[in-house]
Amino acid sequence: MSATRWAALLRPGRAAELPTAFALESVSNAVAYLVGPALVSALAAAGHPVAGTVLAVSLSVAGGLLLAAQRGSAPAPAARSAPHSRSRSLLRGDVFVLMGLNLAIGVYFGAMQVSVTAFVVEHRAPSAAAPIFAVSNCSGLLAGWLYGLRRWRAAPAVHLLIATGALTLGTWLLLTAVSPFGLGWVAVLTGATIPPLLALLSQLTESAVHPSVLTQAFSWLGSASAAGSAGAAAVSGWAIDALGSRGGFAVTAAAATAMTLQSLAGLRLLHPPTGRSTRTQPAPQARWRSRTRNSSR
Template sequence: MSSANYRALLRTPGAAAFFLPASLGRVGVAMTNLSVVWLVHSHTGTFAAAGLVSGAFAVAEALGAPQLARLVDRLGQTRVLPPALFAHAAAVTVLVSLVAADAPDALLILGGGLVGASVPQLGAMSAARWAALLRTDRAAELPTAFALESLSNAVGYLVGPTLVSAVAAAGHPVLGTVLAASLSVVGGLVLAAQRGSAPAPAGDSAAHAPQDRSLLRSEVFLLMGLNLAIGVFFGAMQVSVTAFGVEHGAPSAAAPIFALSNCGGLLAGWLYGLRRWRVPPPVQLPAVTGALMLGTLLLLTVGSPFGLGLVVLLTGATIPPLLALFSVLTESTVHQAVLTRAFSWLGSASAAGSAGAAAVSGWAIDTLGARGGFAVTATAAAAMTVQSIVGLRLLRSRRGR
């Protein structure tokens, strides 16, 4: 099996010119929250303060991303992105200055919120460009394009946190924060400069959308529920795998297990995007969520780090295809005038699920051990499967364009 499908996509005029800088910027975005944790901890000496600032960052990003996306849909990427990137650079500068000045925690929390609220949503903008580029004459290639987006996201979250941790651990937390912001801003500016592939702005019609352009639709709520559940899965897995390693006297096992999961996901995502699937995406969705549910149920039976690694390889392999399917179904469900906003709201739902899962799974682990945390992941996967089955007819029969 070759990578001809991906090469054909990237040879499309204008495609590589927006996809590559967006991918570079994603690495910076993936670094940002962790870089804030390292920055605050290095100067305060406490993870409590770092956690509060990181929490403010996450909440502000979840709330701010859809508002930025609303402006992008209304005014266009090329008009909104440059000032948004300037605001992000300014927010990072403010936070670094506050840390250097030994500002009180309340101001650090405010600074973290400013950074989170201004994070550029490059993934949503890149996905919207693929939709604009392919939907007219090459709609059959959209699943491959969104699989490529999923791979870019996975690479960003594999490389970014590793890079910022290495820089910060070497004693340069400020450099890690500046590097994260620099990659985001540079990638975003190059993306904004690619005017030819940018979706046409919707103007005032996006702000006062008629019913067919509204996001208040049952299909969108279904997709938000799916993204909320996968966020719960992500958040619970991070805590539960770590707790499992501690329980079995191998706390260092978590890192290679996560790496194995990421590598399995990259391979599965690559293979998924290479194939032109005859089965429609709404029908694929229950199959993939069912596979994830099976994997999470197996998590409840493992008894060693090696066994956990094998099962996590299975669960990790389902994630990139799921993320690609979410994008395909979103693009086919909502009007193009509100597509960027829809992608951002789904990302916010996932972030909210991940944040809530960290607390819930922590309680479950304290009560029942690591298997309690894995029970949270299994519940999330079961919820996705049920939603996929119940919403099958809805997703197959209705379209937003």
């Protein structure tokens, strides 16, 4: 819902700032993943294990209510009387590619958490898990900040292919790590790709679907990511029991490879309708009128 609000705020006259806004979203997520576990662990170590859960629930409820109260950034609801055109359907190739990408990145998240923990336990250094996750998130913060700083000339679909390729390289390197220290260095590479990837997926979704179904599209993609993460936790646990931590890292490598293949297959599908970058895209209504006219021809 927050991504949809960014689109509603910036698309009319500040479309060039959308990549920066989505990068800010992904950096905010990285900050939460960095600070949240450390804070909850500190509360548990201090003898207040329930306080971490209470804090998480309170922040979620309060944040949701504050977001709902901001009526100025809420997109206008689609008119129920408006005819449902084919352009508003989410049953399309580009949306399926984006769903597959979100499913795969969810698998990466779920498998990575379990596999890193299993690896440090195997090497009798369980306390190394927190620093590894920390350096991974910090590299992501830096990468997300740098990505949002500038306007890029290449199409987002090209950036997506580069980012997924870098993630694939990093996940295969995970299989070569022989110590927690070495794993930490590889985690710097994998972590650096995540905020730009999340920003790109939001950017591509915003440019792919009709504005009236944008919130629905984001909810579909978020559900795909959550499903991938939940399923991967179970599958990677089984792989670790059978093959050790490298079995779990093999699941992360398979997910990243699938993302690269999907990015390559969707290179043409995921281009904006006008073939131009976000910097020069017209308003959503004009884009979709143009696409409808072209389809009728």
